[in-house]
Amino acid sequence: MKKLVLNSILSFCFLMTLTLKAQTSKTTVEPPLEYNPTQPIPTDPNVKTGVLDNGLTYYIQNNPKPENKVELRLVINAGSILETEDQLGLAHFMEHMNFNGTKNFKKNELVDYLQSIGVKFGAHLNAYTGFDETVYILPIPSDDPEKLEKGFQIIEDWAHNALLTDEEIDNERGVVLEEYRLGKGADERMMQKYLPKMMHGSMYAERLPIGTKENLETFNYESLKRFYKDWYRPDLMAVIAVGDIDIATLEAKIKSHFSAIKNPKNSKPRPSFDLPNHKETFIAIESDKEAPFSNVRLMFKDKVNAIPDQTYEDYRTSMVENLFSQMINNRLDELRNGDNPPFVYGFTYYGGTYARTKNAFQSTAMTSPTGQLEALKTLLIENERVRQHGFFQEEFKRAKKDLIANMERAYKDRDKMESNRIVGRYVDHYLEQNPIPSMDWRYAFMNSQLPTITLEEVNALINSYIKEDNRVVIMTGPEKEDLKKVTEAEVLELLDTVKTMELKPYEDKTVATSLLSEMPKKGQITDSKTDAILGTTTLKLSNGATVTYKKTDFKNDEILFEAFSYGGTSLYSTEDYKATVNANGGLTEAGVNGFNKVELGKMMSGKIANVRPSIGTYSEGFTGNTTPKDIETLFQLTHLYFTALNKDEKAFKSYVEKQKAFLGNLLSSPQFYFQDRLSEFIYGKNPRYTGFPTAEAMDKANYSLAYEKYNERFADASDFHFYFVGNIDEEKLANLAETYLASLPAINRNETYKISDYRPLTGSHKKVIEKGEDPKSSVRITYHGPTAYNEKEAHALKSLAEVLTIKLIEKLREEEGGVYGAGASASISHMPYDWYRFNISFPCGPENVDKLIAATLNEVDQLIKDGPTPKDLEKVKKAQILDYKEDLKTNRYWVRQLKDADYLKKDAQKILNFEEAVNNLTVADLHQVAKKYLTQGHITGIHNPEK
Known part of the structure; x- marks a missing residue:
């Protein structure tokens, strides 16, 4: 059953049945050959379930994907709906407190330890609180007995070993209030008014998980401790462990860590809350x-x-x-x-x-x-x-x-x-x-x-x-x-x-059964080369196009697709670019080969094949996905998007009207307004800068010119490179490439992209933008400018940003209590020109802007002066390697890496050298890029509410 979503605290929930008796693990079940309406639906035999003597329920499943990893969950059947008037917001506050000191992991030790083994706070380690539940999320490496043991110790501590010291409760008030502040805005104000009608007569209208500002600021320590004592108890808990480890080990861990936990005497009944009926x-x-x-x-x-x-x-x-x-x-x-x-x-x-x-x-x-x-x-x-x-x-x-x-x-x-x-x-x-x-x-x-x-x-x-x-x-x-x-x-x-209307029946028009009016004239594969190291094959086609594919067993029913050719809108005149920039997104709304979008949808019934053409700044290309069964449909659609894109003024007008409806009031949002104005401040002097796509700009979009330019960009397949990764039948793919790709038009333009002389604003600048009534601010600090591309420096700068993210969470969140989240990101690119970027961002209260900017820049200065600590660098390296090892077993990673290697003119084989590159990173490497790139001035963008 799909739940509605309030905000980041709530999740989608689907109704499932609880099976209490332990079950033996199997891999298949007999199919239901006879339909018996009253027969119970069998529980998946791959999961072992059980209930401890204290009432705690557990679920265990061995699953080898990804390797050497187990997903742990602690589920509490208690959320904000159980709060008393003095506990508003404390179910969610309790979730926070479990990261701020337990019996075996004192203040900051928990996050520090998990980061040391590559588990990122937020990205991996997380939790959420809803009306009826609180769920803790912990992925842990399963190839190390010590790490696995620590993982179970962590979720046990969450269950009954939170320290809840007065000092740490007070320290966390600021963080939770910042999360409360983040949720404020137009949507929240309107929801406060309509929720009592939507959930009329129920507690759900009065127990939003975030609580109230007044109670978060003033609640008594005992109110929080009472919630923990009343509702964090074994008979309201489940422990779930799914991953690459045997069931016996997981079951033993659960029993050893949770069997001794006792329910409180005279436990409160866990009530259920109804939504009353109403005649109105x-x-x-x-x-x-x-x-x-x-x-x-x-x-x-x-x-x-x-x-x-x-x-x-x-x-x-x-x-x-x-x-x-x-x-x-x-x-x-x-x-x-x-x-x-x-x-x-x-x-x-x-x-x-x-x-x-x-x-x-x-x-x-x-x-x-x-x-x-x-x-x-x-x-x-x-x-x-x-x-x-x-x-x-x-x-x-x-x-x-x-x-x-x-x-x-x-x-x-x-x-x-x-x-x-x-x-x-x-x-x-x-x-x-x-x-x-x-x-x-x-x-x-x-x-x-x-x-x-x-x-x-x-x-x-x-x-x-x-x-x-x-x-x-x-x-x-x-x-x-x-x-x-x-x-x-x-x-x-x-x-x-x-x-009381008398309506006409729906009219279901008959559609064709074939996408193509006639089969194209087949081309040929003129050359084939394999790369044994990467496991790829590259085909050269008779029209000059190139196809690279990698056969994998990561998924049985998935093939991912990308393609590109250099050029894009960089080859348009400035006048043509401005005339078409808001029209390009609507070109495919017309359909292909005489079939409109509705007809195409009907023709695709029962098929899984998606193709999305696009024209970017420096290239045009495709992304898509399909299954082995429907791969020919993907090839046919690709062929048609090259050769038979429809032109339909009504379809384009429909697109424009929807875009105007979507975009029409977007700048009323303070957050969108800030993004737009800061972007204009940094990039506004670009002759091609068009700014936010207003309703007036959408009405002026030149559809005919955009359609002409699209056909021009896709008129020559000779310099296109196509990529396929997944469960590929190699003989079939080769035949389809000859039929649908080698037959595409080729005029051998051998184009590249054009680079303008414009560069974004650099140096030291400050821009304050005021918008909105809520006491919410946000800060963006940008270091960027020209450089000479260096692959090792690019990796070091990206890693430096990850180190800084750790330090900002420690300083701005844990020490200052001034933010809910903060982060940094970085890159060095050499396409279309050599350029570095280092961005820092965080939301906060207006009263804290100057203080938190100063604290942030102090952390930057420390990195410039001394570089990162070996401990922090090691955390980043562990996380990068863990993510990389998982990525290597996904089609998504490979298709993007293969395409980007060619697009950015890199050596694709270096994909396999990433772990070595990570291990070779040193404190000196990061210190060097900090001194080089964070001392050239920065742009500070500040969003404040209106005075």
Whole structure:
């Protein structure tokens, strides 16, 4: 069941069933040959579950991907919904405190230790708090018994060994208040107003996980300690361990660390909180002068409480619901891609609310500031159209094809799934009590039951979904003097009008079955070379194009694709560039080979093949993905995007209207405004600088010229280089390359890109930008300028930024309590010209800007003076090597590295030398680049609220 998302504290949750008895590990189950509606859904035999005597539940699974790593989770079935009035925000505060001193890891020791073994704070180590749960996330190396033991000691300490000293509680107030400050803004202000209507009569309207500023500043220490004592207890906990280690070892660790924990005497019952029914239709129409987007949400809440799926019949019903959502969303996509789109995007689904106990049929849309009522009308009409006429056989067939295609892909890769994608199923299983069948069972069940699902079953759902009570309409958007606000009376009138409309049935037009009108004249492979070190093969085609591929076994059903050719918009005149820059994104909205975007979508039913052409500043190219089964479709689409892009003024106008709706009020957001103005300050003197794409700029975009330029950029395939990485049939790929790539037009231009004389603003400058009413500031410090590219220096500067990130977290967050997060990043590039960049950024309170900038620059000065400590450098090196070893086993990493090596004119074989390069990094290397690159002045950008 899909949960709504409030902010970074909340997560998506899916209902799963809790199985308490320990199970033996197997690899397959017998397929459900006979359908018994009341038969329980079997739990995946690959997971071993159990319950300790104290009530703690555990889940264990051996999974070899990635190697030498185990994902640990500590799940607490307690969140902000359990807080008393004096504890508002303390469920989340408690999450923070577990990183600030436990029995075995004193203040800062926990993060320091994990960094020393390559586990990054935030990127790897993390936690989140929701209304009903708190979840701690810890990935740990599994190839070292000591590290594994320490990992389990950490999650045990989180469970019952937090120190909660008065001093550390007070120290953490500033950090949590900074996170509270980050969440403030237009969206939060509007949510505070509509949440009491959305979650009417429930505690969910009164227990946002972040809490209140007043309580975070003043709560008593005992209030936090009481929450920890009451709710952090074994009978409300689950420990989950999935990774590359045997089950017996993991089970022994769990038992040794958690069996002795005792539940408190006279434990409080863990209550469940209902979402009461209401006869009224609640309407919330909220606006804010800083709101960047306009949205509409329509909810029909169930009258009865949600019951977890438990039986074959339940699982089959969820498939019926999925088919319903697939078909109605296909219709909404047609509308958004048609003439006069009623919204930027819109979708409908049946699923969860913030309350565990209540599901709802929900529709939502992003609109233009003036289009909210029209978007709501469209959502209502399409729901009503289904109620009056239902869906039709052809769209039903397409939905089934898509459902089975996605299931097949998951099934084929069931033995190649990463542990961090598996572990979430068990988190949800513990919290929400829905089943966790194996992929074998799910695939067999879908194959046996999908053909038996009738259109009548799907059509019948709408009558249980739509109702006139338990109904909520929410509209949020900008507040402007010249913008007429929708009234509650208008919404009520619309609700009454639509239900009495006599609507025409949906018209499902027949589409062709083949993408190509005729097969292209086949070319040839003229040369083939293999690189035994990289495991790649490079083909030269008769039209001059080049294909490089790498066959891997990282995924069974994945092939990734990229391509590039030098040139891009750098070859446009300045006048042509400015005329087309806002049009390029809409070129593919017209479709290819006479098929519009809607028709292409229908033709692609049951297929997984995506191709995205693009024109960048210095190159044009493609990205895409497919499966071994559908690879020919990817080749065909690529061929057509070269040779048969449609031109459709109506499709482009539709794109422009959606972009205007999306972008129209974006600069009302203080954060977007700051980004735009600081960018103009640094880059504004570029003759090609166009700034933020306003509605007026979108209207002036020259579609005809952009279309002409697109055809010009893709008129010559002779200098294109294509890359494929994944489970490749080499003979098939070679044949497809000859058929669809070697047949592309070639005029042998052998182009490169043009480099302008312009360079960004450098030196020492300060820019203060004021926008917004909330007491929120942010700081960006930029060091950049010309240099001579050096690969070792590039690596050292990037590593220096990672060291500085560690120091900023220690100083600005842990010592000063002045930020929630801070970081630095760096690079040296030699394409299109040699240039270095070193950026530092953090949000904070306006009163702390000067102090925190001074503290930041002091950390920079320390690196310039002394370089990093060996300990900090070692942390960075460990993290880089861990990430690299995981990346090496992914198609995503390889396709990008192979392409970038050629694009940036580097030696691709150095991909395999990265670990050596990391190990060779020295303190002196980082000290040298600190002195060289951080002493040439910097640009300080400051965002403050309006005075």
